[in-house]
Amino acid sequence: MQITVVGLGYVGAVAAAVLSRSGHDVTGIDTDAAKIDAFSSGSCPFYEPGLSDLLEAGIASGNLRFALPSVGTTFNADTAIICVGTPTQAYGGTDLSQVYGALDWIKMHLHARTTVVMKSTVPPGTGERLMREELQDTDLQYVFNPEFLREGRALEDWLHPDRIVLGGDPRVTETLRSTLYSEIDAPALLTDITSAEMIKYAANAFLPTKISFINEMANICDRVGACIDDVARGIGMDSRIGQAFLKAGLGYGGSCFPKDTRALEFLSSVKGCSSALLSAVIEVNNRQRLLPIQALQSQFTSLKGVKVALLGLAFKPETDDVREAPALDIARLLVELGAEVRAYDPKARETARRILPDAVQIKKTAQEALHGSHAAILATEWEEFVRLPWSDIAGKMLEPRYVFDGRNALDRAILLDLGFTYRGVGRGSLG
Numbered sequence: 001m002q003i004t005v006v007g008l009g010y011v012g013a014v015a016a017a018v019l020s021r022s023g024h025d026v027t028g029i030d031t032d033a034a035k036i037d038a039f040s041s042g043s044c045p046f047y048e049p050g051l052s053d054l055l056e057a058g059i060a061s062g063n064l065r066f067a068l069p070s071v072g073t074t075f076n077a078d079t080a081i082i083c084v085g086t087p088t089q090a091y092g093g094t095d096l097s098q099v100y101g102a103l104d105w106i107k108m109h110l111h112a113r114t115t116v117v118m119k120s121t122v123p124p125g126t127g128e129r130l131m132r133e134e135l136q137d138t139d140l141q142y143v144f145n146p147e148f149l150r151e152g153r154a155l156e157d158w159l160h161p162d163r164i165v166l167g168g169d170p171r172v173t174e175t176l177r178s179t180l181y182s183e184i185d186a187p188a189l190l191t192d193i194t195s196a197e198m199i200k201y202a203a204n205a206f207l208p209t210k211i212s213f214i215n216e217m218a219n220i221c222d223r224v225g226a227c228i229d230d231v232a233r234g235i236g237m238d239s240r241i242g243q244a245f246l247k248a249g250l251g252y253g254g255s256c257f258p259k260d261t262r263a264l265e266f267l268s269s270v271k272g273c274s275s276a277l278l279s280a281v282i283e284v285n286n287r288q289r290l291l292p293i294q295a296l297q298s299q300f301t302s303l304k305g306v307k308v309a310l311l312g313l314a315f316k317p318e319t320d321d322v323r324e325a326p327a328l329d330i331a332r333l334l335v336e337l338g339a340e341v342r343a344y345d346p347k348a349r350e351t352a353r354r355i356l357p358d359a360v361q362i363k364k365t366a367q368e369a370l371h372g373s374h375a376a377i378l379a380t381e382w383e384e385f386v387r388l389p390w391s392d393i394a395g396k397m398l399e400p401r402y403v404f405d406g407r408n409a410l411d412r413a414i415l416l417d418l419g420f421t422y423r424g425v426g427r428g429s430l431g
């Protein structure tokens with residue numbers, strides 16, 4: 001197939017690279033010239049395991065190219081995949097301006113019977129409205145096809161998804177199932193556009209609900225002296241509940257869960273059925289990232305001059321993405337409270353440096369951050385932090401060698417043995 005991918009953010013770049021590997025002829029379009037230059041030379045402007053190699057291979061095979069949406073250039077495509085951003089507006093609604101821009105461009109540059117595959121997350125009802133108001137005088141086909149890619153595992157998630165969801169006219173969705181996704185061995189759910197849009201939002205509301213639920217349970221565990229690790233395992237062994245997304249910690253961040261839960265909360269109030277459950281999920285998540293600050297405040301009378309090593313800046317391991325990362329709020333609050341913050345992340349140092357206050361020192365190694373610090377907060381569970389030589393670090397940190405393990409990733413017993421003051425999330429430490 002001839003495919004044009006419009007919008008080369010995280011999802012668009014992955015889509016372009018993987019589809020070119022499957023033998024499709026792919027052109028990636030973006031308005032950002034620097035991005036086009038980077039992709040064209042085979043380098044990826046963000047970190048995603050395996051993606052650079054795939055981009056390079058795609059370009060070398062001749063199946064993949066990148067271009068600015070310049071007027072005058074001819075583009076051929078049977079399918080246009082829209083992967084532009086849909087950010088939240090200040091009042092809570094979703095900003096669809098990039099979606100409108102992409103549709104206008106497709107109408108002007110691609111041939112009349114192109115199938116438009118919307119991958120950008122849009123509020124339920126958007127596709128029907130676009131068909132009524134933007135595409136009514138065209139022969140363009142419109143399908144909503146949500147993506148469920150996790151950062152850090154995007155290639156694997158694309159190639160081995162749990163399901164493929166396609167919303168639209170059954171003749172078009174069936175064709176896409178057997179062309180765009182011919183190589184993917186996964187069940188397909190073909191439905192109408194609005195239900196497909198709702199599936200995306202509901203999935204990105206359900207998983208955060210699990211996370212906020214387990215975090216609430218962890219906070220109770222801390223009060224009653226129970227251990228959330230065992231509690232999560234114990235409830236997860238019930239196949240109706242399952243083990244996934246029951247890791248207690250500082251809560252969820254990233255480009256999807258915070259945005260989509262807020263967008264669905266807003267949409268439900270606009271539609272007159274405000275969601276008490278979603279509001280609580282969001283509130284629990286906002287509170288969760290304050291835990292290390294509260295813990296440090298009760299450990300040290302004042303945080304003024306306290307040296308704190310902040311381990312991890314990315315919103316989760318295996319990415320350099322710091323969007324909505326708990327670590328950023330923690331760093332800003334610590335600075336406001338007068339602490340000296342020494343932060344380190346294996347991949348997200350540059351992305352974090354661009355937005356953190358100058359007062360946050362970004363170190364080149366975890367040891368540089370830890371040595372000479374009174375306290376450490378583990379905010380992202382990079383494997384590197386689990387494997388640190390904690391026995392050596394014990395002698396190089398200052399009393400009270402306080403460790404707040406915000407992801408329950410470290411071995412509590414070993415750290416206590418080494419003389420650290422240890423506090424996890426829901427590991428019974430307040431009992």
Ligand code: UDX
Binds near residue numbers: 150211246256257
């Ligand atoms: C998510 C969805 O998983 C994906 O399907 C969707 O397309 C995009 O949003 P992603 O944001 O990459 O993917 O991250 P994910 O691995 O789902 O984790 C999201 C956040 O939840 C991270 O901050 C992670 O630390 C947190 N999390 C996850 C927990 O706190 N506990 C858990 O048990 C699982």
